[in-house]
Amino acid sequence: MFEPGHLHRANTIASGDMPLFSVDLFYEVRQDPSEGAMLHMRLQGQVNGQAFEEVFELHRDTAFNFASVASRLAHKHGLPINNSLIMRSHAEYDLMFEDIRSKLGAHSGEPVNLDHLQQDGL
Template identity: 65%
Template sequence: MFEPGHVHRANIPGIPGQQEFSIDLYYEARPDAKEGTMLHFRMVGEIGGKHFEEEFEMHRDTAFNFASVVSKVAVKHGLNPNNTLIMRNHKEYDLIFEDIRRVLGAEPGETVNFDHLEKDGL
């Protein structure tokens, strides 16, 4: 489920061989005096019955790599690496991508600082 600034992902409980999870991802732009505009994320939920919450930020120019970073955070908290949180519904992914672009006021073709990729890769 997607709504601007929030994505919810959960599996269907009871399907054999599937890991149970329910995860909410919230995001918003925040100014940073040193780094410029950052996209702040808060992930909260349960994976395999264990609660977790984690916050992180990405630079404005690298925030579009969010799916990779979100996946790493989920795996760190116990999600099987073969599961995917973002790409299960490509239309919804496109909506998230466009919403992040709107939140950041970003335009296609803007330059990327490659140092930010390393910093934001978790």
């Protein structure tokens, strides 16, 4: 389920390699005095009854790699590698991507500072 600033994913029936999970991804744009607009994200939930929380920030120009970062962190906490937390419902991903783009005031074709890729762990 997606609403601006929040994505919720859950699997209530374990099957095969898909565990039980309930995960929420919250996001907002924050202004950092030295870095400018940053996408602040909080990933929290549980996988097979084990709770977790991860907080991370991405620079404005690297924010669109949010799905990769969030999925990597979810995998770290037990979601299978072949399950993308965000891409499971591409329509919701598109809505989330556009919401983030709007909040950041970003446009296609803007340059990426390669130092930000390294700083953001991408």
